[in-house]
Amino acid sequence: CTKNFEQINTDPTAAPAVTPGILLTRGLLYASGGEFEAWRSNLIYCGPMVQHLSSLSLTYAGDKYLYNDGYSGAAFNSFYPNGIKILVTLINQTANDPAQANFNAMATITKVIMLQRLTDLHGDVPYLAAGRGFLDLNFSPAYDRQETIYNGLAAELIAAAAKLDAAKATPGSADISGYGGSPEQWKKLAYSLLLRIGLRLSKKSDPAKAKEYVQKAVAGGVFTRNEDIFYMQHVAGDYDNPNSHVIGVYPGSRAETGKSNLSIKLSKFFVDLLKTKNDPRLPFISELPKPDSTPGGSNVPALQKGLPNGYDNTSDPVYGIGSTGDADLAHYSQPRQIIAQPNSPNIFLTYSEVQLMLAEATARGWIAGDPVSRFITGVKSGIWQWSLYGPAIVYDDAAAQAYALAESAAVGAGSLNTKLEAINTQYYITTFLNEYEAYANWRRSGYPVLKPVNYKNNETNGQIPRRLRYPRNDYDVNRENVEAANAAQGADLFTTPVWWDKP
Amino acid sequence: QYTTTFTGKVTDSGGQPLMGVNILIKGTSKGTATNIDGNYTITAPPGSTLLFRYLGYLPQEIAVGNEPTQNVVLKQDEKNLSEVVVTALGIRKEKKALGYAVSEIKGEELTQARSTNIANTLSGKVAGLNVTTTATGPAGSTRIILRGNTSIDKNRNNQPLIVVDGIPINNDNLGAATEYGGTDAGDGISSINPDDIASMTVLKGGSAGALYGSRASNGVILITTKSGAKRKGVGIEYSSNIVIDRPIVNSLDWQYEYGMGQNGLKPQTVGEARSGGLFSWGAKLDGSSVIQYDGKFRPYSAVKDNFKKFYKSGYTFTNSVAMSGGTDKFTYRFGATDMKNEAMLPNSGIRRDNLSLNISALLGKHLTLNVYAKYIRERTYNRPRVSDSPGNANYSLYLLPTSLSVQTLRESKLDPDGNEARWSDNQYTTNPWFAAYDFEQDDKKDRYINAAELRYDVLSWLYVKGRIGADMYNRTNKAITPNGTAYIPGGEINDQTRQSFYELNADVMVGMDKLVAKDWRVTAFAGANVMRSKNDKLYLRGATFNVPYYYDQSNLQTKTVLNDIFEKKINSVYASAEVGFRSFLYLTLTGRNDWFSTLPLNSNSIFYPSAGLSFVLSDVVTMPKWINYAKLRTSWARVGGDTDPYRLRLGYQVQNPMSLGTNTLPVADVKKSTDGNYIIPNPNLRPYTNDSYEAGLEARFFDNRLTVDFSYYNRKTNDDIVQASVSVATGYNAAFINVGKVSNKGVELMLTGTPVRNKNFTWDITPNFSYNRSEVIQLDGKLKSLKVADVRTFNVTIQQVPGEPFGVIMGYKFKRDEQGNILFNSAGKPLQGENTIFGTGVAPYTLGVTNSFSYKSFSLGVLVDARWGNKIYSGTNDYAYYYGLQKNTLEGREGGVKIKAQDPNDPSKYVDKTVSAQDYYQNIAFNIAEPFIYDGAFIKLRQVILTYNLSPEIMKKTPFTGASLSFVARNLWIIYKDIPNVDPESTYGNGAGQGAEVLGYPQARSYGLNLNVKF
Structure with a gap:
């Protein structure tokens, strides 16, 4: 009675198995992300909270510390079922096949990037069970403590680095990052990520673990040159840069931005910081609208004007933008169009960050060396990296050298805090657009010192949020585990610090 | 022994031949049956007694002598009038033999006060049958539930199996709006033409439908279409019908004191008028001249008639003609109906044409062929978008600021470039005129429901039957968001679909009907069924037209093409035996086994037994004179079922190759379900079961002027297969799991009374009442609740919660102190209290009362329909x-x-x-959800029908044999409701998430005229 049943019940529109390269490409695409979470998590929350960006629109909840569940939980809701699921599936598929060790390791490293972003945003999150719903038939994933996650991520990076082997099959062009499937490059990436993981723990009262990871990273071999930078090169069409899709003006991008003024602006704090320092990057990244409000106006540094955070576009005497004396949105700077193109790179980890982290580790005495030279290399590389955005941005080494040298004065002399402030201020500048990282490092380092806003009805009583809230839908479907996480970590509020944010 | 051959014809008192009359030589087991013309031949010794028996007629005995021709007229059994019903698999049975409740609806009840979807006309007519009308327009779907919802899964529709002339037809919802908007693409039952229906039998309980196995877990509705009868010439019946619709809630009771604007201010500039959007937080309306989004100044005063200015009167014209007739060996009926509807929403409507042909032919002596053919052509244009805003005309219309006239939006619909004028900073609120006239949403469906049945009478008591039938349709759909739409200036093809569907059923059956010994009669049959269905859907979506206003897929900048194929097969064997003792005690046993293609090979089979007992008390015990009839019945059954195809294994979707610089790379992800979710497949699924028990009483009193039919039932679903939402951290959005126990217990009471009956005037009153108590007993240990629906405001969810009724509405209450005062945070924002269960979205109580009056040639029918016990979120x-x-x-x-x-x-x-x-x-x-939860109860004057039948005296002077004219009205008056501004029957989905309404298409109040002539 059941002849042919198996055949009838096989979906002719689904492939039963696929090769690892196809999955790796998909995983990397997802890691670079879609407009959904790039807009909500990166540009609506992280960027404005850290005062890189600002907006009058109430949509930009991070500008005013307002709570919006759909935005606060966007990365959580997108990373797990997309990138993490597909990478975990690939890791599982290749786990017992030594010939595919490189695929396995690269998938693991990419997964670490995504999970670190998630745990940095929320604190405790599902980690051990992440993306394993089908593999374990476990439908109620537990939330792991952030400490467990950080140790786990470090162990995964070390194991992945050991697995990478240039003698084995590599994904080649299926690796759509700038690495082109090179195991050596991925190994440097693994250890550079380990350096970041280590440094993230610097605030703990017992930074032994931090020190251990930093030293292991250095011993393993981190980035050594500008070109080691890890990014995805996007292409116009199917594969737009997700951030650009929101802030860029080109056919097919977010329609609302194409019409007139961008609703997202550069923050007054950020523009003023770059202006004060005479930072050579300001003309790279900032421009005014044209007088008719369309994008593409002047990028002359002296004319740039950042929009203060925490205002709306009403005529409210306190919170309305009019109360600053200039209610005309066309007078405020916005991200320059040439860095918001569909084919702009999406950057995850730079040589600049690595050198600045090494400078900090040196200043703290965890590793040997000269913090000043590392700082200078880091700052210069941070200026160089904008040349990746196209030939219109020209890297001037002499100018960069002069600027870096001037900024390095604080690293060469002064208290540890002075050094840390100088280093992490540069880290803050160099991570513009990678707002996940800028927000995490700001919480860890406390630099630069930001003045919070106090918009009406905000969630934090006028403090910059220390984390984002868990998505409401996880309460609907996984309540016991979310509540266990809240019991362990503290109430699910913007003001609750994550584990590494607590001494 | 010497014998003679007797022949003759058996007719009813009207002279119509009766086919299949059982003729027995008394005292022997020898017998025969009449053929299609009512003729019989039997060889018997002279002086024998012949016993003529036929369901629904009084038995008759005739002593035969030498006269070889014996014509017999059978009298209808007045006591058991129309007590023959069609049961599962099309078997006609005496109602008194049944151990379960059935209800029958006559065809004419469906053709008088019409609705574009026949299911709507069932509302209030049968106890235990709950019809939910959706607020999705005249071509939208309905939700029919018999005796409660048996599955808590959000995807299973819980609706009964619809069987037309022995062939199961597809009643899937072809597309529904979600919390993010969309359209309802209609369902399957709406294809059925009420003019073709002879009767509908509602098999409510598990035991009634157990022979249909897995298909019957939600009950069965059997539809028998009209067939022809022998007559002189061609019988022609013509009916014409017009219905006019107006919104039942025809104005909005908003505040009309403050106008458009924000923060208590009038707009001062075009920019402020636009940023005011839909807000009515402006200044006090003072009639002053105020700028609007188009730069014109208009009075700042209340506009109360936007509803009336926008919705027009809807019209439905139905014209139907049928021809029928036949000879001794051949009968036919051919029907054609054209229905044309213009909706209340401008530029929207549906046209439906039905052709049907039923043929019955006697081939030779023992072989009968029946053929049922139906063709349905549906053309729907611009189905209304509902729920969330983009493209939903109703959305903006309901929420227009108190000082903005919809007329302004009509005048200033387009900007100078020909695009939708930006009238609001929220570009997702579409100008209702633009939504109605510029958006496109057209679909076409051609459907064929065909069956052929061959019956061979081997012996007078033994037959073999074969039947093959198919329900097939082809459907195309094209939904366009036009160029110039504010939120997508480049335009989109939202969905362009080519879909073909078939379900094929083949049955063979052998059956017997025999008096096996004195007083003992056995009716039995056994058979096998093969069901195979396939749904193949090829569709594309894409954005940005290169050449504006040219809406062909070749003109899209980006597009995705997808193919969904769902195929399944069920093989079954079944058997049934009914043992009758005298004519008062009947035991029926049935069994069926199904094998499913959709479940793992080691757990894909399930056996469904059922047993029913009927005891006609009044035939055994001498009753007081005022009791004419009393019967007790009870039955038990197990049904159950499988799941949809392809839920056992992980499959990958290889997606469009992505052009990445110099490379074009293929990428693949786990395949998403059609609703866009990643769902964890489950290789351990097993069939679910549904056990039901029922008991009932039927009785008639006072010369049959009062009849009572009471039922109690108890149904329980175990191992329900559910698509459970799971934490996205699993990597997926949902999982298929065997979880859940659901119970439905209830009572049904149907009464028929005739308080007045005299020569000129009759008053019949027919109340039916039902109460269904549903309870979600248990979920999987780790699942505290199961979300079945979200609402766009995200203020409530519809959940399945153990210990609670099916589908409860959950949302936050205010947080209050001990005195009940609302608590606020320091910023003055009210605090959320408990996430509270407000109640079920499904009404447990239903009551329908029909009063029918007839006076001479006039008759008046009035149906009042009430439902209560549920909540609704507005x-x-x-x-x-x-x-x-x-x-x-x-x-x-x-x-x-x-x-x-x-x-x-x-x-x-x-x-x-x-x-x-x-x-x-x-x-x-x-x-906070609390202020928006209302009592879902309502009482409606559902239907009024006033008919004038032309008297036979007048008819004689015309070529007509009968004519009637009726005035009809539906949804005339909402006698009671709690929810302001909307009809309580305004849910936008026909799925499990009942109990939420959001800015739907208004329900119609309809008036109509019916003309029916026969000649």
Whole structure:
């Protein structure tokens, strides 16, 4: 009675198995992300909270510390079922096949990037069970403590680095990052990520673990040159840069931005910081609208004007933008169009960050060396990296050298805090657009010192949020585990610090 | 022994031949049956007694002598009038033999007060049958539920199997709106033409439908279409019908004191008029001249007639003609119906044409062939978008600011470039005229429902039957978001679909009907069925037309093409035996085994037994004279079922190759379900079961002037297969799991009374009442609740919660102190209290009362329909809070709302401040559900039919044999409701998530005229 049943019940529109390269490409695409979470998590929350960006629109909840569940939980809701699921599936598929060790390791490293972003945003999150719903038939994933996650991520990076082997099959062009499937490059990436993981723990009262990871990273071999930078090169069409899709003006991008003024602006704090320092990057990244409000106006540094955070576009005497004396949105700077193109790179980890982290580790005495030279290399590389955005941005080494040298004065002399402030201020500048990282490092380092806003009805009583809230839908479907996480970590509020944010 | 051959014809008192009359030589087991013409031949010794028996007729005995021709006229059994019913697999049975409740609806009840979807006309007519009308327009779907919802899964529709002339037909919802908007693409039952229906039998319980196995877990509705009869010439019947629709809630009871604007201010510039959007938080309406989004100045005064200005009268014209007739060996009926509907929403409607042909032929002596053919052509244009805003005309119309006329939006629909004029900063609120006239949503369906049945009478008591039938349709759909739409200037093809569907059923059956011994009669049959179905859907979506206003897929900049194929097979064997003792005790046993292609090979088979007992008390015990009939019945059955195809294994979707610089790379992900979710497949699924028990009483009193039919039932579903939402951290959005127990217990009472009956005047009253208590008994240990629906405001969810009824509405209440005062945070925002269960969205109580009066040639039927015990969440009123339209938002407009309440962090302190009305009510709107939960109860004057039948005397002077004219009205009056501004029957989905309405298409109040002539 059941002849042919198996055949009838096989979906002719689904492939039963696929090769690892196809999955790796998909995983990397997802890691670079879609407009959904790039807009909500990166540009609506992280960027404005850290005062890189600002907006009058109430949509930009991070500008005013307002709570919006759909935005606060966007990365959580997108990373797990997309990138993490597909990478975990690939890791599982290749786990017992030594010939595919490189695929396995690269998938693991990419997964670490995504999970670190998630745990940095929320604190405790599902980690051990992440993306394993089908593999374990476990439908109620537990939330792991952030400490467990950080140790786990470090162990995964070390194991992945050991697995990478240039003698084995590599994904080649299926690796759509700038690495082109090179195991050596991925190994440097693994250890550079380990350096970041280590440094993230610097605030703990017992930074032994931090020190251990930093030293292991250095011993393993981190980035050594500008070109080691890890990014995805996007292409116009199917594969737009997700951030650009929101802030860029080109056919097919977010329609609302194409019409007139961008609703997202550069923050007054950020523009003023770059202006004060005479930072050579300001003309790279900032421009005014044209007088008719369309994008593409002047990028002359002296004319740039950042929009203060925490205002709306009403005529409210306190919170309305009019109360600053200039209610005309066309007078405020916005991200320059040439860095918001569909084919702009999406950057995850730079040589600049690595050198600045090494400078900090040196200043703290965890590793040997000269913090000043590392700082200078880091700052210069941070200026160089904008040349990746196209030939219109020209890297001037002499100018960069002069600027870096001037900024390095604080690293060469002064208290540890002075050094840390100088280093992490540069880290803050160099991570513009990678707002996940800028927000995490700001919480860890406390630099630069930001003045919070106090918009009406905000969630934090006028403090910059220390984390984002868990998505409401996880309460609907996984309540016991979310509540266990809240019991362990503290109430699910913007003001609750994550584990590494607590001494 | 010497014998003679007797022949003759058996007719009813009207002279119509009766086919299949059982003729037995008394005292022997020898017998025969009449053929299609009512003729019989039997060889018997002279002096024998012949016994003629036929369901629904009084038995008759005839002593035969030498006269070889014996014509017999059988009299209808007045006591058991129309007590023959069609049961599962099309078997006609005496109602008194049944161990379960059935209800029958005559065809004419469906053709008088018409609805574009026949299912709507069932509302209020049968106890235990609950019809939910959706607020999705005339071509939208309905939800028919018999005796409660058996599955808590959000995807299973819980609706009964619809069988037309022995062939199961597809009644899937072809597309529904979600919390993010969309259209309802209609369902399957709406294809059925009421003019073709002879009768509908509702098999409510498990035992009634157990022979259909897995298909019957939600009950069965059997539809028998009209067939022809022998007559002289061709019989022609013509009917014409017009129905006019108006919205039943025809105006909005908003506040009309404050106008468009924000923060208590009128717009001063075009920019402010646009940023005001839908907000009615402006200044007091004073009639002054105020700028609007198009730069023109208009009076700042209340506009109360937007509804009336936008919705037009809907029209439905139905013309139907049928021809029928036949000879001794051949009968036929051919029917053609054209229905043309213009909806109340401008530029929207449906046209449906039905052709049907039924043929019955006697081939030779023992072989009968029946053929049923139907063709249905449906053309729907511009189905209304409902629920969320983009493209939903109803959305903006309901929420227009109190001082903005929909006429303004008509005048200034387009900007100078020909695009939708930006009338609001929220470009997702579409101008209703633009939504109605510029958006496109057209679909076409051609459907064929065909069956052929061959029956061979081997012996007078033994037959073999074969049947093959198919329901097939082809459907195309094209939905366009036009160029110039504010939120997508480049335009989109939302969906262009080519879909073909078939379900094929083949049955063979052998059956017997025999008096096996004195007093003992056995009716039995056994058979096998093969069911195979396939749904193949090829569709594309894409964005941005290169050449504006040219809406062909070749003109898209980006597009995705997808193919969904769902195929399944069920093989079954079944058997049934009914043993009757005399004519008062009947035992029926049935069994069926199904094998499913959709479940793992080691757990894909399930056996369904059923047993029923019927005891006609009045035939055994001498009853008082006023009791004419009394019967007790009871039955038990197990049904159950499988799941949809392809849920056992993980499969990958290889996606469009992505062009990545110099490379074009293929990418692949786990295949998403059609609803866009990643769902964890489950290789351990097993069939679910549904056990039901019922008991009942049927009785007739006072010369049959009062009849009572009472049922109690208890049904329980175990191992329900559910698509459970799971944490996205699993990597997926949902999983298929065997979880869940659901129970439905209830009572049904149907009464028929005739308080007055005399020569000229009759008054019949027919109330039916039902109560269904549903309970979700248990979920999987780790699942605390199962979400079945979200609402766009995200203020409530519909959940399945153990210990609660099916589909409860959950949302946050206000947080209050011990005295009940609302608590606020220091910013003056009300605090959320408990996430509370407000109640079920499905009405447990239903009551329908029909009063029929006839006086001479006039008859009047009045149906009052009531439902209660449920709750409804009103997204419309929630939005109206947010936008400042709701009357409750008036308090505090001048000077703000004063808040004084205990500080939630420090009980010794008070939060004491004034919050602007706009902030105050907007803080409530999408944060607290409590103010927007209403009692879902309603009482409606559902249907009024006034008919004038032309008297036979007049008829004689015409070529007609009969004619009638009726005035009909549906949904005439909402006698009672709790929810303001909307009809309580306004849900936008026909799925499990009942109990939420958001800005749907208004329900219609209809008036119509019917003309019916026969000649």
